[in-house]
Amino acid sequence: MKTAIVGTGYVGLVTGTCFAEMGANVICVDVDRTKIEKLKNGIIPIYEPGLEELVKKNCNDGRLNFTTDLASCINDVDIVFSAVGTPPDEDGSADLSYVLEVARTIGRTMNKYLLVVTKSTVPVGTAALVRKAIQDELDIRNLDIQFDVASNPEFLKEGNAVNDFMHPDRVVVGVESEKAKALLSRLYKPFLINNFRIIFMDVPSAEMTKYAANAMLATRISFMNNIANLCEKVGADINMVRAGIGSDERIGSKFLYAGCGYGGSCFPKDVRALIKTASENDVDLEILKAVERVNDEQKMILFKKLSAYYSNKLSGKTIAVWGLSFKPETDDMRDAPSLLLVDALVKAGCVVKAYDPIAIPEAKRRLGEDHIIFVDDMYDALIDADCLMLVTEWKQFRLPSWAVIRKLMKTPYILDGRNIYDREEVKALGFDYECIGR
Ligand SMILES: NC(=O)c1ccc[n+]([C@@H]2O[C@H](COP(=O)([O-])OP(=O)(O)OC[C@H]3O[C@@H](n4cnc5c(N)ncnc54)[C@H](O)[C@@H]3O)[C@@H](O)[C@H]2O)c1
Structure with missing residues (x-):
């Protein structure tokens, strides 16, 4: 199966490399020429344990390739994943300009059926925007070409990304057609050997699942930090409290560590983006506003x-x-x-x-x-x-x-x-x- 991954950052490079490791033929695309040049020369632009060896091995085997030119490979692949950045806009919402630029390029250059999968973290409704951006370009070209859009949010953790991708707890896939479902089932099948679950659902639910997961994890951290600050005042020990509550199966022991706040490329921006989506839909996500406030203070x-x-x-x-x-x-x-x-x-x-x-x-x-x-x-x-x-x-x-x-x-x-x-x-x-x- 031939696959293109657009956006060769933390998510795109790991995704492409792991698919190649399972035997898929992968081309990773990025607009950053320096990054692509480095990768072609075996230099990995990010630090991620285990990634360098896998990239080199799959490049040597000829299954993993790199380019800056999406147009040059778009008609050689069955599936295109978009894993470009979705940084926060000034108002906190997810900036979709990179995602939509990729969609327009696809619409401008595709000449046959394609499955277009968004892997980036994007708000509910983005798949519809991606579909429209592609269709608009096809209309300009007066072409009637079938394509599917799908959502496949990524849950890997930086620092353990290769392992997470190779052995995921679950893969969430939002699809609109049986054809898309069949293609993604086939691509992810090698990862099924270890019995992980692939959960198919509608596209908006898949898009929302990613935000809800990150919002829940951020909430656990802010909750523990809040309780930790109280522990200090009343003479309790947050480590004891963590052990005490984490042993309750309903709570579980993960993500209960107090500290000096969460950061990274996902939690802060995703919590903000979800609050923004909610306010645009007249829903006040009070809990998440507090999660953010507590983290800023922490x-x-x-x-x-x-x-x-x-x-x-x-x-x-x-x-x-x-x-x-x-x-x-x-x-x-x-x-x-x-x-x-x-x-x-x-x-x-x-x-x-x-x-x-x-x-x-x-x-x-x-x-x-x-x-x-x-x-x-x-x-x-x-x-x-x-x-x-x-x-x-x-x-x-x-x-x-x-x-x-x-x-x-x-x-x-x-x-x-x-x-x-x-x-x-x-x-x-x-x-x-x-x-x-x-
Ligand atoms: N980093 C994580 O741990 C993580 C985990 C899960 C999900 N995500 C989500 O995945 C997405 C990507 O995150 P990341 O951390 O990999 O980002 P990143 O910034 O590391 O990589 C994004 C890449 O996309 C490239 N790009 C931008 N526009 C492009 C275009 N038009 N064509 C080709 N390439 C283009 C950039 O040059 C960059 O190399 C985000 O939506 C993020 O929220 C990230």
Whole structure:
């Protein structure tokens, strides 16, 4: 089966590579010439564990190819997936310009039946807009060509994307015809060997499923952060509370970690977009508004604790920041809590020394290098530091050498934004230690 994937980012590249790994013939398309040139030369533009080997292997086997020219391959494929970005517009709604541009290009160039599948996260009703954009172009060309549109939202997690795609909990597919259903059943069949579920539904339900899933996960995080802040006031321990409630089957133990806020390319923008869709339909999604508000506040919680510790006198203090990406195992910094935090520290006159195992190039691009000292070794960040802020829980931060840390820091003060350290142990070693919800 021949497939084109348009948009070769985190989702598109993983999708294309995993389909190729299962034997499909895949061409990945992107307008970013530099990205495509790199990929043609075996250089992977993003950090995603396990991806590089798979890309190289499938390129060598000839099943995975790259191009900047969708028109040149559109009539060689049976299915086109659109996995371009849907960033937030100024009013919070999803910007569909890339999705619709892809649809217009398809309409301008297709000469035979095609199944056009949207993999990007898009609001309910987008499939109809995609259909119209393609049909309008076909009408201009005076052509009567059949095509189907479908929705196949993606649920992979950055940092575990290849594994998630190869072994999904479920695949959600919204279709309008039996032909589309048959094509997608065939394409996903190799992934069925491990007994995962493919759930067919109507297109609007598939589009809504993706937003509802992300909104639910974001809600769990904000809920736990809210409860954590109360725990601190009343002398309860959020870790105990998590263990206590997570053992209830109805609640489950995942996504119940308190911390310094959620970020990334999905939760913040998808929560905002869903609130916008709701308001356009006269529905007030009060819960999600609170989820967003709580998260905005939580991103500043470490800064607030630091300010309180130093009685608001932060100017000249040296702060070591461990972890910059929005979560471990990725270089993605979109909406990362570290962005707001570092900005606040710099504005308060702190000297910021930052370390991240992977995301430093991306952090330099986003934060600039004028006011932040980026270091290549996690311990170098601690020299003369007045506080260590743990922002992203990379594995290598879990068992640090406390003796070295104690020796390097000017003030032995630790702010653990992800609750990864043993409070009693760290205190016994002579550190002042604060975390979230304990
Ligand atoms: N990143 C995730 O973890 C994740 C998970 C699930 C769903 N999603 C959704 O998937 C979509 C893509 O996300 P991403 O993180 O992969 O984005 P990304 O920004 O990493 O990649 C998007 C790519 O599309 C390309 N592009 C834009 N316009 C194009 C066009 N007209 N033709 C060809 N290529 C074009 C861009 O150059 C870019 O390389 C979004 O809607 C996102 O919400 C993302």
